[in-house]
Amino acid sequence: MANELNYDNMTEEQRKKQAKKAALASIVGTSIEWYDFFLYGTMAALVFPKLFFPESDPYIGLIQSFATMFIGFLARPLGAAFFGSYGDRIGRKATLVTTLLLMGISSTLIGLLPTYENAGIIVSILLVFLRFCQGFGAGGEWGGSVVLSVEWSSKKSRGLMGSMTQIASPIALLLSSGVVSLTIFLTGDNFYTWGWRIPFLISIVLVMIGFIIRRGVADSPQFTKMKKENRLANKPVIEVFKKYPKVLLLVILSSLAQGIPFYVFTTFAISYGTEYLQLDKQFLTNTILLVAIVEIIVILYAAHLSDKYNRKVVFYIGSLLTILVAFPFFWLMDTKITVLVVVAMCVSILGAGAVYGPLAAMIAECFPANLRYSGTSLGYQLSAAIQGLSPLLCVYLLNTFSSSVPISIYLIVACLISIVAVSMLGKNTNQIDMDKAS
Template sequence: MSTEINHDNLTEKERKSMARRAGLASLVGTTIEWYDFFLFGTMAALVFPQLFFPGADPVAGLLQSFAALFVGFAARPLGAAFFGYFGDRIGRKATLVTTLLLMGIASTLIGLLPSYETWGVAATILLVFFRFCQGFGAGGEWGGSVVLSVEWSSKGKRGLMGSMTQVASPIALLLSSAVVSATIFLTGDNFHVWGWRIPFLISIILVIIGFIIRRGVEDSPSFKKMQKEDRLSKQPVRDVFRRYPKTLFLVILAGLAQGVPFYVFTTFAISYGSGQLQLESQFLTNTLMVVSIVEIAVIFYAAHLSDKYNRKSIFYVGALITVLMAFPFFWLFDTKVAGLVVLAMSLAIIGAGTVYGPLAALIAECFPAELRYSGTSLGYQLSAAIQGISPMLCVYLLDTFNSTAPISIYLVVASLIAIVAVVNLKKAKYMDAEDVAS
């Protein structure tokens, strides 16, 4: 357990040490939460249609499975509002510890859940409920993690520090893909019977590790200062909607340039590759690991460039890369040639990664300190709820038009909308003066 520290008396060395600790806590904690969140997406594509939605034709079963996946996205704005309130009222740290525990418990229970064959519709209902809990926890995780790391950083490092939360996403995708791939290899034909449970049960170990790390982090100096001066908002969620409705709307649209391509090029690509193209599941999960490594490097470099040059410019470059890759991705993927499939997914993720690098700091800088947890969380998670329809929408478009062209158009439109939104985003007043960690 950490002891209370006096932020006013911290030396420069101590501030930098706390900033590094906050960055590590953001990286590890968010990685664990996204591991659980992405794991559900992979299983929704590979095994849940047969285990929890039997009796339907393959397309209907996949749509039902992705609908359960979407429940997590729909819950994220609710979690953002709930945890945003407490994050801006009682502190970032305590709230983040709670979101971590909620996610871990829900994921572990999914791993213990009997299938439809054993419990009938009750199993399906519980699966959807646990997915809701996952989304509720994730809704408060991202914003709090970003705010904690950005508020501990100096002005010239906000992009890089914010990317500690961002890079957790591909690391989690890498980790979940590696665990699923190893489980498929070790359990063979039993993967669809009981092997799929192993990755979910592993999450309880990861949660314990994350809990220990997060307990050692202090709330940021800016939050402590607001608390000391009694400047905390009494109704932060209400105040975000009342004082920053335009900013909130623009942040929601800005997030489309990352979330839409990410879920099309990962979650949908898995189901499309295994279902339509008859590619091996293990090959696809292995490819996701390669994609994750590429995205990690891109996120860090893009965040660094956003500190050195301009966050908006880096964002525009990423969105335009997605526009350029929207059609070539499927042209390469449809060849079913292993090397070209890997190339398609690796090139396509560069756009989303370039957007994601500066996105955390870009959003956090739009809201004042007293509303930052709520504003950042709500904007990002409301956008995520929209993004969450992507796998379902892609399945529908493919089944309706028997072509991937409408999916490519969807990617282009989402990216262009996001660019227009970011052009109109403004940094919060006094944000540059709030250089609390320098």
């Protein structure tokens, strides 16, 4: 059994085998959880305004829909504190199994909701509650997945192992967009009546697969050693705020250069393309599939470079790439020319992917082992609460100024803030020996 492993007597081959299991669990488990989370974002742009807020005009309906989406982001820091505490006191593995189940059940229930026409305002309230549950589960997922995979890695492969969690994001985007695109194709006009439910109901099958895989993974040697030596933190969340307030703030700001561009170039891009430019929704969801593939490649290569050279340098390059495409992205989108729209969306994700690659290891390396789950989760998810405003804010800016210029400026400012924050994190995190950090 995985939990009966003798870590002290493990051979290098056994350690590598467990590391591969941890990597697989990170990819599969986190992909499933982000599938649920991103699926909601896609439906918030395409379907929910019509089904759950039909009495509002299109602009208000879209605002209301993205506002329910933002509820999930508000819940993520709460989930990070709750599950982070359990992850540092009880174990990484058990906590991650729980977050997976919470996300899957919430998404499945969304697929079973009646519409506003059938149940009135109560269904909108239920939608908000289930979105909150999604966010609460997601809040404990990312940090735990990163910590488990990074703690099983060697110092030389920490960035690449951390990226196993990172590529789960575009894999989930690929999966959710692919399922939505296929559902639109198969159900046609029925997509808005019952077809939209199918992607949500598929969640329960995916969760069962993820549950089986995660059950076979052992907790990391670092956590097991701390538990055996009775060195676990009693109140890890409180200790993170007391002992590492500056680091926590810098981690929050550092993550903006990934999250804000990602949600602008994916979730908001679908809304911008369909509502503002009147582009075909099938075309846009298909393009997102290509965007996800590009991001997977960039994340893995950036993570590899961060192990080989310097995480901070890779992060800076990614942020600068986003700054360079902030204005051209909308210029190309506005042409409505198919090839140029595809180019805009694929090129735009290069910067976010290059930032995301080294980000997981860089954040995990900032905290000692006994506080790592809590610190990593809180830093990233508090930043996510800020990032989650992006689609909502972009809709407001576009409606207020009738121009994409303020949105481009917003992207640039976010990246500049992150560059400054990363520069203040101290020495290059590659140099930190995580085994001795606790």
